Amino acid sequence: MQVLIVGGGLVGLSTALFLAHQGVRSVVIEKHAGTSLHPRARGFHSRTLELLRSTCAGAEVEQAGSVPAGTVVGELVAVTLAGPVHSWKTRTVSTQRTDVSPCPYVFLGQDRLDPILLEAARSQGVEVRFRHELTGFTQDARGVRATVLDRESGTVSTVEAAYLVGADGVRSPVREALGIALGGRGSFGHNISTLFDADLSLVQREAPLAFAVLTHPEVGGVIAATDVKDRWIHATRIDVSREMAEDFTEARWTERLRTVTGNADLKPTLHGTFVWEAAERVAERFGSGRVFLAGDAAHQMPPTGGFGANTGIHDAANLAWKLTAVLNGHADPALLESYDAERRPVAAATAAP
Template sequence: MDEKVDERVPVLIVGGSLVGLSTSLFLGRHGVRHLLVEKHAGTSKHPRGRGNNVRTMELLRSAGIEPEVREAASVLAENHGILQARSLTGDDQEWLFKEIDPGGALARFSPTGWCLCSQNDLEPVLLSCARDQGGDLRFSTELLSFDQDATGVTAVVKNRDTGEHSTVRADYLVAADGPRSPVREQLHIGQSGNGDLFHNVSITFRSRQLADVLGERRFIVCYLTNPEADGALLPVDNEEQWVFHAPWHPDRGETLEDFTDERCAEHIRTAIGAPGLDVEITGKAPWHAAERVAERYSQGRVFLAGDSAHEMSPTGAFGSNTGIQDAHNLAWKLAAVLEGAAGPGLLESYESERQPVARATSERASSRSAEHSHPGYSPAVTPGGGRQGGMLTVAMGYSYPRGAVLGADPERPVVPERMQLGGDPGTRAPHMWLVESGERLSTLDLYERSFVLLSASGTPWRAAGQKVAELLAVRLDAYAIGEGPDADLAPEKDGDWAELHGTTADGALLVRPDGFVAWRSPGAVPDPVAALHEVMTQVLSRA
């Protein structure tokens, strides 16, 4: 086998869309050498999924690329809310919601916020930043086959420009190869869920006059409900570039060839309510909304991430965000195992943590499509839940009742009824503003490449953390919070970090590299070194 291997890498990523690129970025931030192969020649040209929720923006912030993403998204920075209308020229119009974060309540929970950045604008940023982190990303390169054994995966890839085949040996393979994942199919991993929900054709078009029709209205999307021509209108630049999602009914014998430029243009004019509108069709792409979750997220040394692991209705942009968060969860675990800090058992927690989140989130996405009467979606029974209800909780309030955590409540709902970010094991650690050497930072800014132990100054926890990091040879940073010379970090505006994190001044909180609480000590313990050593050993599957 050695003679046939052309190159070796710790991780091979298959798929170079949002999730594959994010996997590359996050692995690069951990210093993990990897290769990404993508069969297409470049990043997406079509302005597809655009909503990046607050949790995803936290991850991009921790990876150091939030400013670049905001810049790429600047053209849509003033677009907010979802409008539903029979037409854009009549009186029958209703805002489903006008602001994502009315009143700025989100600032209590996060140092950042939502961002509207189309996939064709976000992917080049991820690509550039992943390469800056040392990622080897190859487009026009297709996975032809793979086999795995007890020590790794052997893959054959093809350069589609030259036709050359080469063999890659990797310790692990991450399949981010889309909803019809060839990797998942080869592994014979089944799926569960409600299956296909509806079908649309995404139509890009140019219209200079549409901006005048809209006037001052700046929405994320407008659902147009004219029964003669319904659809969803999305701005690309608010000036002359637009996208329209038209219902497609293949079950009625309708084919893509039926969507001629003339039909599409007339459909758009009727839906908008402007018969003489200038409409120039520039592109068409079919897409399918479905609710499916893979029955397994891994087999051996192969892991599924993004659409290969779960499909969701696009309403609410849950699918791409869930996929990026899959990548973040998996990246630190792969890094820990590859560098010898963790046992292979840590990787089993990827499925136990992320699969329940996908199931709960996919159900919420389908409910949201029903709430918004998404064009083409006619569920037999409209799911419950109020409009805009629970969006923030689904986006960032989910938890891991089981996985690489200690002390989590196994009966806790994966997505609770209300936001509960109080330092409980298995939840995303709370956000709190701190001051370090005169600089303001969030507690979330501490979490990325290492475990972090938080405690009050004057307690033995910081020294215990430093000792355990040395004993186990793991990345573990310990910070003492408080006032005075012994403190590393000071709370801003007299904040009480212990109360916010659900502990006491004598307790401590252990946070994983992905920002989730691994363990919490409510108070002092007789031997903090022994206690923390045992916790780290269990969480990292080194027992």
């Protein structure tokens, strides 16, 4: 195998896709049973779309996430969605800056993007093995040997590859194994989100709500629209030293959402809960030898501004063309050193305030 990719999130899948389009074979291993269920990233910038346009996924991503020109949305700061209102402003969503890019900005949840990337990668011959977990690896001058656990059957196998890409998220076992430290300002605290379906038309104003900051002393947090009609995210702070996701039962969320919306009869359909940390952490190196880090494994960014996933896909594109050039014998392996030199400063600058 030419490249082993650890992590089947959007960065691992994009890396595989960019490589496949340049004729490089890769295998993706992902410890979970499928792609992300939560729409964490929801906005993808023109530059990301330009890169994806070089693959067979580009047109489908543009189509799936396109926003009609002139769409107006509202942003609210209030005690609850029902008021009292501190501020309300509307803005026109600019989806196409033809002066800077031929590609639009797209509004598309990661839960819908990942399956598009997955199918595109598979259509190009990429093997994606779900429920397969990296448990260790070694490397030498000839390549990388990884041990992989099949979580369904319990069997352990060895995968040999010329290079390994750790696209294995914020906890990154690959980064840990390489002993690469993290810099940056660290944690800004934990949050808990629920994804829910509900008709919130009663609390809508003259434009559809895109985002609300709620200052209620007990149920404060944010409400964010998703790209699916009547599907919303509610996020609030959680003190993980005192509470766990399991403490947020369906009854507790429902009660909370009734207060948040000011609708005592609200019957939300809940689609699960997840805890996440807002943090700024950047790896001190983006790889070692034949092993590279990409995406959240290399840089964790607070969600403000929506840069984590976009930056990760840009890492994937940068690394893929360099691996291709080296594997095809068109460039000296020293070219791969430029991945860290080019991408780490970008990640640090993007993650910083």
